Amino acid sequence: MGSAGENGAPVNQIVAVVLVMLATVLIGAFGIRVSRTTSDFYVASRTVSPLWNASAIGGEYLSAASFLGVAGLILTFGADMLWLPVGWTGGYLVLLVLVSAPLRRSGAYTLPDFAEARLESMAVRRLSSVLVVLIGWLYLMPQFQSAGLVFRTITGAPPWTGSLLVAAVVATNVLSGGMRSITFVQAFQYWLKLTALAVPLVFMLMAWWSDGRPGLAPGDEWVLPLHGQEHPVYETYSLILATFLGTMGLPHVLVRFYTNPDGRAARRTTLVVLTLLGAFYLMPAVYGYLGHVYGMPQSDTVVIALPGRLVGGPVGEFLTALVTAGAFAAFLSTSSGLTVSVAGVIAQDILRGGVRAFRVATVLAVLVPFALAGVARSLPVATVVGLAFAVAASSFCPLLVLGIWWRRLTTAGAMAGLLAGGGLACTAVVITIIGGPHSGWEGSLLAEPAAWTVPVSFTVMVVVSLLTPSRVPRGVARTMVRLHTPETLNVDRGDWRPRFM
């Protein structure tokens, strides 16, 4: 149904994919010349300007789930799925007000760094590392899967070839350039993705207008909210909770905050990110809507297939090539960002550290989700990414929020909360992906676990902390000074530094 059968179109699309990959590798290589020391390798020496930084966060964040998945789910389930992009944007508002400036001021580079700095405990650090790796893999797996799906739509090749292609480019890029090249690549990817979705949309809306603006059939229930799922009210609220609170717990997002010069800049960057994401997420809903009006088949590839369906001829072929390029930009950017974070954590906390360990860790970080992508049940990409948000919301969200704002959080409380919330959410995810689909209440509770795992995690963290008052970290007062005082003040912020291997 896609453009695989049409003459000429696959060639254009393949050219587009090759161009994106080449551009990614070249821009990455250009960045290598700038990155020299280990600190450069990881965080680009914090010399990244706010708009670049925000574009890079946007580029890193807008994955296949946003580019393809949202429109696909809206087409399949209707209005309730509009909450998905709203939550993925609104999550940055929650992150802004609760986390951004203090997190930057903590000086932590990764989530495990933050856990160590705030709780002064290696045990909490290690548990956080495990969760970061799990969330990263859970997020990477569907990226590779949908790369395979899109590649099959274009060429007819088996899905693993597309996955392998993306995995290989990501690994090469991360191995050669580190964070600095990634920053350039990511910023470029945001604007590419925005263009790749916006230009075809303009043409499609023109075609729709000249078609006499076809609308929905009267009484079409697809357009109504709270409809289409088994327990729409529960699932809507659970989705809202997972997306709004999960954003702050994503490992590849937090790394970016370190590249801001200070807490104030971190806030401003977040504001720009919110604007960039808001602009982007106006579009997938229109794709979903047009897809429904024109009766497209319900799948993740609707974004790729729609321009060819609405705008025929060479223009249509060009537009199809453009969206395909955007989709591959999405696979590459998110996967690169996640790979850097996951590899960083594996290298630092599991292997011995150093640039060589980082290289081994990079291979591991890519290989495992690539293998999983071949084995696991194929769910819509945005659904699996939604599960990763649910795990982040029920583990790192309470750790960050309580860690930043509540002095009485104890080591034992943090451990218990991470284990309970993260453990339950991970169990639900594994059951959903391996054993599903389940039906009835149990199916909804497992498929959208955030509504119960987030409260469990917060409650356990608070209750255990109150029961173990003797285990409040000794330096909590100094840490609070560090987290909350503006950098202009000359105060003692303690001497904790993240370990750059």
Add this chain to the structure above:
Amino acid sequence: MTGKPRRAAATGTRGQGEGAAASGKPRRVVVTSPRTAAAPRPRHPLTREIDEQTRLGEVYMGSLVRTQFRLALFVCSLLACVVGGLPLLFLLAPELRAAELLGLPLPWVVLAGLIYPALVGGAWLYVRQAERNERDFADLVERR
């Protein structure tokens, strides 16, 4: 803001006392200056109180954290009302689900359009207020 006038007042009272001693007559001298005009200057700047984690330093830090947390909580509550309220509204008033605005379904206009500028606006207001809170704190602490 009131640092300089206070210091002037303090030296003023001291001057009076010295003048009285020089004339040799036992006169009533006001030893304690009026509380409003001449609060004693802290012996060292507040940043040192914070560094040494004295009671005073902790009070100041606590007030900063509380101010910022209250602001964060306010924004989050507002967000929760809007975001949590919309599905509830659609549940309790089913006719809203099918309502139209400018020929488009109302839930779509809100969720796929209007909510994004609202989020950006909220974030902008928050950033402004949070920076103002920090400036106020810095003024307070660095006041001489």
